[in-house]
Amino acid sequence: MTDEKKRILVLGVGNVLFTDEGIGVRAVDEIERLYDVSDNVTLMDGGTLGTRLMDPILNCEHLIVIDAVLGDGPAGSVYRLTGEDLRKSLAFKDSMHQTDLVDTLIMCEIVGNRPEAVIIGMEPFDYHTMAIELSPVAKERQEALMGFVLEEIANAGGTFSKKAVPGPTTQEREPCA
Amino acid sequence: MSGSKPQAKPTPQSNYSGPVIVDPVTRIEGHLRIDAVVEKGKIVDVRSSSQLFRGLEIILKGRDPRDAQHFTQRACGVCTYVHALASTRCVDNAVKVKIPKNATLMRNLVMASQYLHDHLVHFYHLHALDWVNVANALKADPAKTAVLSNSLSPNRKETAAQFKAVQDKVGALVASGKLGIFTNAYFLGEKKNEAYYLPAEADLMATKHYLDALHMQVKAARAMAIFGAKNPHTQFTVVGGVTNYDALKPERIAEYKALTDEVTAFIKDFYIPDLLAVAGFYKDWAAIGGTTNFISCGEYPTDEYNLDSRFFPQGTVMKRDIAKPGNFDSNQIKEHVKHSWYAGEAALHPYKGVTEPKYTNLNDKDRYSWMKAPRYNDEACETGPLATVLVAFAKGHKPTVDAVNFVLKTLNVGPAALFSTLGRTAARGIECLVTANQIPVWLNALVSNVKGGDTELYTPWKMPDEAEGVGFVQAPRGLLSHWIKIKKGKIENFQLVVPSTWSLGPRCANGKLGPVEEALMGTPIFDPARPVEILRTVHSFDPCIACGVHVLDAHTGKTASFKVL
Numbered sequence: 001m002t003d004e005k006k007r008i009l010v011l012g013v014g015n016v017l018f019t020d021e022g023i024g025v026r027a028v029d030e031i032e033r034l035y036d037v038s039d040n041v042t043l044m045d046g047g048t049l050g051t052r053l054m055d056p057i058l059n060c061e062h063l064i065v066i067d068a069v070l071g072d073g074p075a076g077s078v079y080r081l082t083g084e085d086l087r088k089s090l091a092f093k094d095s096m097h098q099t100d101l102v103d104t105l106i107m108c109e110i111v112g113n114r115p116e117a118v119i120i121g122m123e124p125f126d127y128h129t130m131a132i133e134l135s136p137v138a139k140e141r142q143e144a145l146m147g148f149v150l151e152e153i154a155n156a157g158g159t160f161s162k163k164a165v166p167g168p169t170t171q172e173r174e175p176c177a
Numbered sequence: 178m179s180g181s182k183p184q185a186k187p188t189p190q191s192n193y194s195g196p197v198i199v200d201p202v203t204r205i206e207g208h209l210r211i212d213a214v215v216e217k218g219k220i221v222d223v224r225s226s227s228q229l230f231r232g233l234e235i236i237l238k239g240r241d242p243r244d245a246q247h248f249t250q251r252a253c254g255v256c257t258y259v260h261a262l263a264s265t266r267c268v269d270n271a272v273k274v275k276i277p278k279n280a281t282l283m284r285n286l287v288m289a290s291q292y293l294h295d296h297l298v299h300f301y302h303l304h305a306l307d308w309v310n311v312a313n314a315l316k317a318d319p320a321k322t323a324v325l326s327n328s329l330s331p332n333r334k335e336t337a338a339q340f341k342a343v344q345d346k347v348g349a350l351v352a353s354g355k356l357g358i359f360t361n362a363y364f365l366g367e368k369k370n371e372a373y374y375l376p377a378e379a380d381l382m383a384t385k386h387y388l389d390a391l392h393m394q395v396k397a398a399r400a401m402a403i404f405g406a407k408n409p410h411t412q413f414t415v416v417g418g419v420t421n422y423d424a425l426k427p428e429r430i431a432e433y434k435a436l437t438d439e440v441t442a443f444i445k446d447f448y449i450p451d452l453l454a455v456a457g458f459y460k461d462w463a464a465i466g467g468t469t470n471f472i473s474c475g476e477y478p479t480d481e482y483n484l485d486s487r488f489f490p491q492g493t494v495m496k497r498d499i500a501k502p503g504n505f506d507s508n509q510i511k512e513h514v515k516h517s518w519y520a521g522e523a524a525l526h527p528y529k530g531v532t533e534p535k536y537t538n539l540n541d542k543d544r545y546s547w548m549k550a551p552r553y554n555d556e557a558c559e560t561g562p563l564a565t566v567l568v569a570f571a572k573g574h575k576p577t578v579d580a581v582n583f584v585l586k587t588l589n590v591g592p593a594a595l596f597s598t599l600g601r602t603a604a605r606g607i608e609c610l611v612t613a614n615q616i617p618v619w620l621n622a623l624v625s626n627v628k629g630g631d632t633e634l635y636t637p638w639k640m641p642d643e644a645e646g647v648g649f650v651q652a653p654r655g656l657l658s659h660w661i662k663i664k665k666g667k668i669e670n671f672q673l674v675v676p677s678t679w680s681l682g683p684r685c686a687n688g689k690l691g692p693v694e695e696a697l698m699g700t701p702i703f704d705p706a707r708p709v710e711i712l713r714t715v716h717s718f719d720p721c722i723a724c725g726v727h728v729l730d731a732h733t734g735k736t737a738s739f740k741v742l
Contacts, residue, residue, distance in 0.1 A: 017233070051391075110346070132248075
């Protein structure tokens with residue numbers, strides 16, 4: 001790194017249709033609503049993972065993924081997993097996905113650029129019920145989760161500031177027509 | 178081996194009798210379980226069971242019809258756009274808005290880039306490992322591999338050094354145990370799996386192109402994002418047209434063109450020749466894995482209201498009779514639930530569809546899937562690339578006829594070979610190639626409209642109090658339909674009939690097997706512990722079972738290095 005700032009991608013992933021599985025997407029939406037971030041930071045709703053995320057991942061140097069993570073803690077626990085630990089600790093055997101995050105990162109490595117990656121994740125309370133609202137536990141811990149993500153952004157060389165006027169919430173937004 | 182025509186090998190057989198369960202089937206989207214009974218090395222009974230409940234229909238009730246697309250495209254991590262399009266088309270249809278020509282072209286161009294992306298990824302990254310033994314590639318002679326590869330297309334200029342580099346890269350992966358993307362592949366194991374029988378050089382060639390295709394799919398995805406505003410969840414379709422005004426700029430169009438041109442060249446010089454080369458060694462699979470009935474709604478309209486205006490024609494081929502293709506009539510669709518985890522036994526048309534879950538248990542042989550069983554005229558129908566290609570071939574669609582004849586001639590087989598696992602995989606390549614060749618036509622039409630001053634992308638409309646509508650999309654995986662009933666301006670009922678329920682659904686009320694079940698009957702199993710033969714046929718359908726759960730599971734590994742914040 002010279003004086004060029006690291007390109008940081010903040011990728012919220014998960015399926016917003018399954019309660020807390022959408023915590024990553026909700027968090028990234030909320031950060032976008034409340035904060036202005038520096039030019040080297042891209043906030044992105046990645047939805048459910050797949051090879052189509054390779055382009056943005058290949059184009060960043062530091063990847064911060066926000067996701068639901070099954071650890072051993074109580075619902076709402078926030079975890080930090082780093083790239084090399086991911087490889088060791090997370091089974092990508094029998095992935096339920098076409099390609100999961102670890103597969104996608106390995107593919108990025110093979111193609112030539114595997115960015116430094118970190119996952120900031122939260123233990124979900126419920127990730128089975130089809131509902132678009134987070135569980136009360138996850139909702140209550142969302143701000144803490146966002147705090148850790150912002151800290152991660154700062155550590156990676158990004159900056160942020162609170163917007164004077166926050167953007168509209170999903171409920172306030174008119175459906176596009 | 179280069180120069181000499183490969184001969185069909187006899188399919189390796191075993192004498193195994195007993196159950197074979199693949200659960201979950203990997204390298205697909207979602208969770209599918211295949212429960213087979215094998216007698217003397219052949220499948221004699223089989224159930225295809227989807228283990229994920231999709232309750233989208235329930236969550237959509239009472240919402241604004243315009244919002245449906247934002248929910249339906251989240252059902253899945255792969256087919257996001259096709260759901261957005263089907264939802265948009267069904268509301269377009271319900272509110273009776275006629276969208277501008279350019280909007281149709283934009284929708285087609287985004288769809289085309291999705292086809293290019295999905296079929297490329299399917300062949301190289303989801304399906305190839307069923308045919309290609311990456312471990313065996315390490316034994317290949319890089320110089321001979323270069324000769325083989327360059328003999329397949331005049332535009333290939335590959336070198337021994339490049340193939341050697343791939344061997345080193347893959348060798349390092351295998352040695353480190355960090356197999357990653359190859360984990361659980363059925364070519365792994367102490368004993369060689371005899372069901373794989375490509376020469377080492379063909380294995381190495383395909384492995385290199387697996388890696389090259391990773392680069393190429395990134396470009397296809399980028400093309401999709403240029404017109405689709407973003408990827409994976411496109412944000413440009415609206416009831417009444419599209420909103421990607423930025424995509425009308427010449428520099429955006431040029432960007433899309435450069436990317437799709439490059440991907441198209443890769444399809445012509447690599448995908449199709451590789452497909453034909455691999456197929457040449459596995460010709461025995463032209464007699465395994467076939468089904469009987471096929472259905473397609475066609476795709477790429479010029480007039481959204483007219484199914485007959487679609488570039489790939491709509492239609493059916495029943496009882497394998499390509500001499501008498503039929504017309505697609507949506508009134509003939511019914512969804513059965515007698516063998517699914519839903520209440521009741523009634524087979525209903527989608528407008529009258531009910532989604533009332535009633536789970537029994539995993540080992541129930543009577544009700545055994547979260548999928549309903551769609552039937553057309555009471556018949557199970559395969560949909561997807563093979564259906565599109567067979568219908569187009571049967572109806573004399575020239576670009577498809579030419580491509581099919583080229584493939585059949587190269588492989589030295591007749592049209593009967595299409596009704597097979599190999600035929601299905603070849604059809605996907607054909608559909609991809611024919612689509613790619615059509616992109617410049619749509620792009621030129623768009624450019625000439627814009628030059629003539631027509632930049633219309635949206636037609637205003639009014640929400641009716643009551644209406645019903647349907648949106649048909651022939652997605653990369655097949656026939657997708659969304660059905661909406663609007664009451665007081667809100668969604669009263671919404672049903673999705675998705676490609677994978679057509680192809681991978683369970684038995685119907687009349688006890689007829691679903692297409693993948695039918696296709697698996699009689700399939701030889703050489704090694705019951707590594708039943709790659711099941712994967713070949715199941716993957717050839719490109720299953721995509723709405724992704725529900727993807728939570729990272731930290732329980733399954735060493736979790737010691739977790740840092741709790």
